[in-house]
Amino acid sequence: MEAKQGQKNQFLKGRIQNWFTSSWSGLLVPILAVLTAFVVGGIVIAIAGGNPISAYLGLLEGAFGSTKALSETSVWASPYIFAGLAVALAFKGGLFNIGAEGQLALGAVASAWVGYALPGLLGIKLPTIIHLPITVLAGIIAGGIWGAIPGWLKARTGGHEVINTIMMNYIALNMVSYLLNGPMKDPNPLNVIARTPEIAESARFTPIFSGYRMHWGFVLAIIVAILVWFLLWKTTLGFEIRTAGANPDAGKYAGVNVGRTIVLSMTLSGMLAGMAGAIEVTALNYRHELGFSIGYGFDAIAIALLAKSHPLGVILSAILFGAMRNGGTRMQFLTQIPVDVISVIQALILLFVAADAIVRFIFRIKAREERVVLTRGWGG
């Protein structure tokens, strides 16, 4: 009896130790990748004639230097968390959703439309408790549909989701450009910009602190991240998604309907991206403006990869990327180094995360075999 207890304790201790070392080594490589990227980025800045140290100090000050800076960092981080989760969830299902960009833009447009047009269409004043949820839901659904199409095409015909989601991005951006310049353009005679009218008061989140732009979307994003974690690791659907992602053949053998799981993963992924757009409209801008969301979907790829597709890791890497984007403006103001250098550093982070063999080589870390496999031919 006692021996059994002891064995159990030993077992538990081993598990905790394993968990500890594995999550530490899981964090180690991304952290070193970020550091390496900043060092190489500094070299790029120096070659282009800037001072990397003052640039990075400006970046830090702009991102975390004041309560206002912190609030702005959270404003940037909110859509990044949603979009990062979108890409991460698809990765877990073995799918590469490059289409977060388009799903997000369409989500924003759908939300904006329900936000400004629905009360007039129904002829009644809607209370916030009804109007706001519908407005957010509209964005989620629009994004979900835009994600489901490439998912269905992949499951049905094998057409590779990488190309299809990219094509759907261009189609979405063309459609949004058409809508915002035509049928949905703000009719205000003073308006010359391609943007929608403002959404009704009843479709808006109220600010958390007056005087700061930080909004409820950030809180919601963290809750959703926890939900996604729960979905992936504590539910049958999550298990199916991960199985289909890790090894579709084994999944099929174990009775997982891989086709259905692919469609579901892509739909959920699109819904998360659509939610990013919906939150931007309902909690921050109160309208959608053309070109506002450009680049979110691509940053989201880097965020998900840096987080190793872990939903809680996405929160951290989204805050890092939000801080960089936010601090970049201050850096440019102080040092005249173009904010575009942030994109270079981000790409370098991605390079060192993806090719972690380089980081392991530089810092002499032993390899832990765990690869994402996305390249599975083109289908067709």
Added chain:
Amino acid sequence: MDIRRFLFITLIIVVLIGVVVLVGGSQVSPATIIVSMLATTIAVATPLTLGALSGIFCERSGVVNIGIEGMMLASAFFGWFAAIYMNTILGVQPLPSLLTGVVVAILTGGLLGLLHAWLSITFKVDQIIGGTVINLLAVGISGFLNRQLFFEKGSIFGGQVPHAPGVLPRIQIPIIANIPMIGKIFEQQPIAISAIVLVILSHVVLFYTRWGLRTRAVGEHPRAADTVGINVYKMRYWNVIIGGMIAGLAGAYFTLESVPSFEPLMTNGRGFISLAAMIFGNWSPFGAWAAALVFGAAQALQINLQFFRTLIPPQWAFLQQSSIVGLVPYILTMLILTGIIGRTTPPKADGVPYEK
């Protein structure tokens, strides 16, 4: 290429040209429109043709390359920068400056090809992620340097965009230039001509030389190729580098042949569309060229409709919306990937890292 796909391609091109003839035929003679449409088609298909050839070299050797878009963008920037630097700072004549630009663009592409090869062959990074890294890196570097070198005060050009040395001049090919109509269609700029030459050359290299046989062998069955003494890694490295150089030439098209300027993100998805052309062409140079021409025709339609926009009848008003006509290539790409227009077979070891 099977007959079904050939008919599909011909049909689409005829329809696309037909639309312009219907719209503009009352003002300009149909023959003129057809010649102009075909000439535009060949010209705008250039980066797609080259991009598809780049993909063919990579994938025939077994490496998937979705970084072609980024390779084009980065080469477009560095080629343009080199041409302007030669012309304004060193005072070289426009034509030699432009040709230096082309060489620099090709080298940039080759270098990025080397990076992709290094990531995917040596480090065995997932090739889709490796390609994405290159795409993001290209967007970042070209955007950053464009701002830093041209628009910042105290930069080498003193904070103002210098005059570009123009674009590469059209060439008249002897004999062909004298044929009526055909001569006009093929009176193109040098990169467009070299794209056609490269299609023929790639076909010969891939299917009639020892190099091509080895390339296809490491892409189909690397283990067997290794057993008979072919160096799989070396073959893949060189093919990806060659693919990168061809993508670099495609990049040069944007800033040295099409327009004399650089804009961030100016490649606009052409690298990805060329992958669709490669797939539709069943990984063969001529097939890919034909597919690239379809996309070229779709784009030529957009350009020519802008030209005739006042003549568009009111019931077809949607044709005036360039954001709607602009959807055609993207929708075509998706249609092609569904395989309803004929299934294709990729090289067997495409995308699979080789472990010795």
